[in-house]
Amino acid sequence: MSTGATQRSYAMFYPLIAASAPGALPEGLLSLGQLLASLIVIYVASKLGGELALRLRQPAVLGELVAGLAVGISGLKLIDPTQPVLLLLAQVGVTLLLFEIGLESDLRGLLKLGPQAVAVAAVGMAVPFALGYGVMKFAGAGELLAIFVGASSTATSIGISAKVLSDLGYLKRTEGQIILGAAVLDDILGVIILSVVAGIAQGGSLELGEVARIVFSSLGFLVGAIVIGNRFMPVFLGIVRRLRTRGELLTASLVFAFALAYLAELLGSAAIIGAFAAGLVLAETDKRHDLEAQLRPVTDFFLPIFFITVGAGVNLALLGNQQALLLAGGLSVTAVLGKLVCGWAAFGVKANKLAIGAGMVPRGEVGLVFASVGLASGVLTGVNHTAVVIMVILTTFFGPLLLGLLLRREPVALTAGSS
Amino acid sequence: MSTGATQRSYAMFYPLIAASAPGALPEGLLSLGQLLASLIVIYVASKLGGELALRLRQPAVLGELVAGLAVGISGLKLIDPTQPVLLLLAQVGVTLLLFEIGLESDLRGLLKLGPQAVAVAAVGMAVPFALGYGVMKFAGAGELLAIFVGASSTATSIGISAKVLSDLGYLKRTEGQIILGAAVLDDILGVIILSVVAGIAQGGSLELGEVARIVFSSLGFLVGAIVIGNRFMPVFLGIVRRLRTRGELLTASLVFAFALAYLAELLGSAAIIGAFAAGLVLAETDKRHDLEAQLRPVTDFFLPIFFITVGAGVNLALLGNQQALLLAGGLSVTAVLGKLVCGWAAFGVKANKLAIGAGMVPRGEVGLVFASVGLASGVLTGVNHTAVVIMVILTTFFGPLLLGLLLRREPVALTAGSS
Numbered sequence: 010m011s012t013g014a015t016q017r018s019y020a021m022f023y024p025l026i027a028a029s030a031p032g033a034l035p036e037g038l039l040s041l042g043q044l045l046a047s048l049i050v051i052y053v054a055s056k057l058g059g060e061l062a063l064r065l066r067q068p069a070v071l072g073e074l075v076a077g078l079a080v081g082i083s084g085l086k087l088i089d090p091t092q093p094v095l096l097l098l099a100q101v102g103v104t105l106l107l108f109e110i111g112l113e114s115d116l117r118g119l120l121k122l123g124p125q126a127v128a129v130a131a132v133g134m135a136v137p138f139a140l141g142y143g144v145m146k147f148a149g150a151g152e153l154l155a156i157f158v159g160a161s162s163t164a165t166s167i168g169i170s171a172k173v174l175s176d177l178g179y180l181k182r183t184e185g186q187i188i189l190g191a192a193v194l195d196d197i198l199g200v201i202i203l204s205v206v207a208g209i210a211q212g213g214s215l216e217l218g219e220v221a222r223i224v225f226s227s228l229g230f231l232v233g234a235i236v237i238g239n240r241f242m243p244v245f246l247g248i249v250r251r252l253r254t255r256g257e258l259l260t261a262s263l264v265f266a267f268a269l270a271y272l273a274e275l276l277g278s279a280a281i282i283g284a285f286a287a288g289l290v291l292a293e294t295d296k297r298h299d300l301e302a303q304l305r306p307v308t309d310f311f312l313p314i315f316f317i318t319v320g321a322g323v324n325l326a327l328l329g330n331q332q333a334l335l336l337a338g339g340l341s342v343t344a345v346l347g348k349l350v351c352g353w354a355a356f357g358v359k360a361n362k363l364a365i366g367a368g369m370v371p372r373g374e375v376g377l378v379f380a381s382v383g384l385a386s387g388v389l390t391g392v393n394h395t396a397v398v399i400m401v402i403l404t405t406f407f408g409p410l411l412l413g414l415l416l417r418r419e420p421v422a423l424t425a426g427s428s
Numbered sequence: 429m430s431t432g433a434t435q436r437s438y439a440m441f442y443p444l445i446a447a448s449a450p451g452a453l454p455e456g457l458l459s460l461g462q463l464l465a466s467l468i469v470i471y472v473a474s475k476l477g478g479e480l481a482l483r484l485r486q487p488a489v490l491g492e493l494v495a496g497l498a499v500g501i502s503g504l505k506l507i508d509p510t511q512p513v514l515l516l517l518a519q520v521g522v523t524l525l526l527f528e529i530g531l532e533s534d535l536r537g538l539l540k541l542g543p544q545a546v547a548v549a550a551v552g553m554a555v556p557f558a559l560g561y562g563v564m565k566f567a568g569a570g571e572l573l574a575i576f577v578g579a580s581s582t583a584t585s586i587g588i589s590a591k592v593l594s595d596l597g598y599l600k601r602t603e604g605q606i607i608l609g610a611a612v613l614d615d616i617l618g619v620i621i622l623s624v625v626a627g628i629a630q631g632g633s634l635e636l637g638e639v640a641r642i643v644f645s646s647l648g649f650l651v652g653a654i655v656i657g658n659r660f661m662p663v664f665l666g667i668v669r670r671l672r673t674r675g676e677l678l679t680a681s682l683v684f685a686f687a688l689a690y691l692a693e694l695l696g697s698a699a700i701i702g703a704f705a706a707g708l709v710l711a712e713t714d715k716r717h718d719l720e721a722q723l724r725p726v727t728d729f730f731l732p733i734f735f736i737t738v739g740a741g742v743n744l745a746l747l748g749n750q751q752a753l754l755l756a757g758g759l760s761v762t763a764v765l766g767k768l769v770c771g772w773a774a775f776g777v778k779a780n781k782l783a784i785g786a787g788m789v790p791r792g793e794v795g796l797v798f799a800s801v802g803l804a805s806g807v808l809t810g811v812n813h814t815a816v817v818i819m820v821i822l823t824t825f826f827g828p829l830l831l832g833l834l835l836r837r838e839p840v841a842l843t844a845g846s847s
Contacts, residue, residue, distance in 0.1 A: 037456070041699055048686055049683055049687055049690065052683045055679070255728065257475070270464055274460070280460055310682070
């Protein structure tokens with residue numbers, strides 16, 4: 010999830026942050042003053058962008074991404090999207106978001122629509138892979154490169170999609186539940202695909218045993234965490250009831266969520282999957298609403314760092330490369346179409362199928378991880394790497410825009426005092 | 429505020445964090461998994477310590493400091509108290525705490541007891557300085573060393589004192605208001621004293637003009653921030669009212685607090701002073717209680733990192749140095765007595781004067797900053813440095829203990845659901 014890591018080579022200039030007299034800090038670290046200055050820029054940009062988007066009847070997150078673009082490397086250069094501490098805090102933000110999304114979700118509803126979610130995820134990965142692979146073959150690429158670009162096309166940014174659904178009040182509707190379930194599966198499978206293609210790129214053979222092991226442990230973790238977590242809940246709530254110090258519910262719940270997130274990472278899955286599972290488990294308890302109220306301010310502290318740094322990492326200068334732009338155009342069209350069609354895999358339910366597909370479109374930080382792994386392994390270089398990054402950028406902005414247009418309603422966040 | 433930075437040379441071993449496979453991160457940075465693992469340790473230790481302290485009718489923060497000791501370099505080594513990212517987040521925690529303390533404070537009450545606070549701060553800095561200087565002279569030290577140790581004795585940890593007062597429900601009583609006011613002044617003057625002695629240590633002459641400039645800009649900032657901030661509040665509240673996205677009050681208030689904190693640092697004062705001023709200004713608005721409720725979970729996220737890392741940085745092996753222990757004994761007795769007497773400087777009010785003095789006793793992270801600046805400048809080395817660090821440790825634990833005994837009541841945090 011190192012958003013914008015690929016832009017590290019561009020000369021950058023950050024007046025506001027530099028003003029804070031860094032002193033003798035090791036490379037990559039921030040002083041308190043530098044961090045506070047960055048947070049001020051992030052919060053102001055995030056609010057300006059979010060509010061403007063709401064006025065235009067668009068999801069707030071779309072405005073935040075655009076605002077990030079405005080203060081990032083293609084705009085005012087007030088934020089360094091490659092700053093490692095900011096990226097770490099951005100990851101904490103996405104972890105907290107998925108915890109909160111899990112808490113707001115309904116496990117039974119997710120399970121009921123589970124078969125549809127599996128179908129949507131499967132089609133939503135297979136079609137973009139095939140189309141991306143095909144475009145690259147058509148452009149004369151070799152097998153390995155075509156596979157890598159195809160794999161990059163399978164990503165879905167669960168953070169961005171979930172936030173759009175939450176912004177629009179669609180998290181608990183059929184469309185939202187299917188998108189959420191499919192995006193979680195996409196994320197689980199994405200980690201696996203990434204390790205497989207990275208292995209192939211490094212000349213390793215495709216070890217089916219290893220792939221099976223990761224698939225088994227990732228899916229097994231999700232099921233196990235929910236089943237064992239549910240059993241453990243009476244003990245957990247008993248402990249919380251006995252605590253008398255301040256913040257007892259929030260702190261205990263964070264320990265639970267972070268423990269599952271940490272465990273998910275150890276088992277080769279992603280931290281956000283563990284956090285999501287923790288949210289699902291806690292959603293079944295009577296503490297759900299108290300915890301939601303206490304978790305919101307913490308998420309509100311961290312999450313803007315994620316959206317603003319994703320936007321800030323966008324390098325519009327890439328669009329000047331005509332050759333890359335041509336290839337990116339082809340990849341972007343197939344990347345959008347490939348995800349859009351997957352909505353129709355949601356069989357047997359009455360829902361806006363186009364909107365389901367639109368919810369799977371944004372590649373976001375997950376697509377950037379694919380691009381940077383491809384760059385690091387030497388497979389995805391030059392024009393091809395630039396084209397994939399452009400495709401990721403375009404889908405990241407186009408997805409929320411399309412979803413906002415398809416589900417256009419009075420946004421939920423408009424109910425004042427919801428925070 | 430680099431707590432425990434002085435212990436960096438001790439060989440350490442952190443099994444839990446190491447288990448998270450650091451990969452190729454630059455030195456000093458953490459992966460998401462490492463950060464989550466550290467937070468789990470911090471939260472569990474903080475809750476265990478805090479709860480135990482409450483059962484023993486002590487301030488929760490005392491238990492958190494002891495728990496930090498248990499998981500730190502002198503105990504289980506589950507936390508690295510020199511980890512730069514954790515120290516940065518700990519500083520964010522103290523900044524948020526002072527914002528919250530300002531929000532819970534009463535500007536009029538502070539101003540009414542202002543003369544008493546000035547007197548307490550003055551006596552509470554002069555007497556410990558003289559006693560520390562005297563002890564060192566008695567031990568045969570040179571002028572420069574004696575001045576440095578005397579200066580180190582003047583520190584007060586506003587974070588620890590304020591949290592104890594908050595834990596015990598004493599923040600708005602006469603004792604609490606005087607301690608808070610005096611601790612804020614101590615912090616403002618401490619920054620100045622530190623820059624003066626560091627200047628002297630580097631062979632520079634004592635430039636009175638420069639000292640006057642810092643005094644003027646620090647105090648002027650505090651007054652100016654409150655006066656101008658109050659004028660700006662109608663505009664600020666007007667903006668907040670127009671925002672419709674989630675977390676509008678919290679985010680806007682954080683921007684205000686972080687801007688003042690950043691400005692305070694730029695002007696040569698400390699970030700926490702700016703955050704405190706922002707809290708005082710917002711306390712005068714009708715948003716006070718809403719904001720308090722939203723700020724609490726965020727503080728609860730960050731603040732335990734501060735108390736646990738302060739405790740974790742304590743190196744009990746230092747107590748094995750008999751020569752240092754003897755000197756530390758003398759310094760600690762005078763450091764405690766020097767602060768205890770300052771309570772009687774609170775003229776013309778009916779209050780527990782001994783408790784006021786006790787509230788000024790903990791040196792905490794401020795004392796460690798003095799010790800590490802002294803070490804870096806070459807003045808405070810070997811036995812003398814160790815003795816000062818031991819003095820800081822002993823006063824940090826003894827202060828809350830004494831204050832808890834003197835103000836022993838039903839702790840406020842015992843009212844369930846206060847978070």
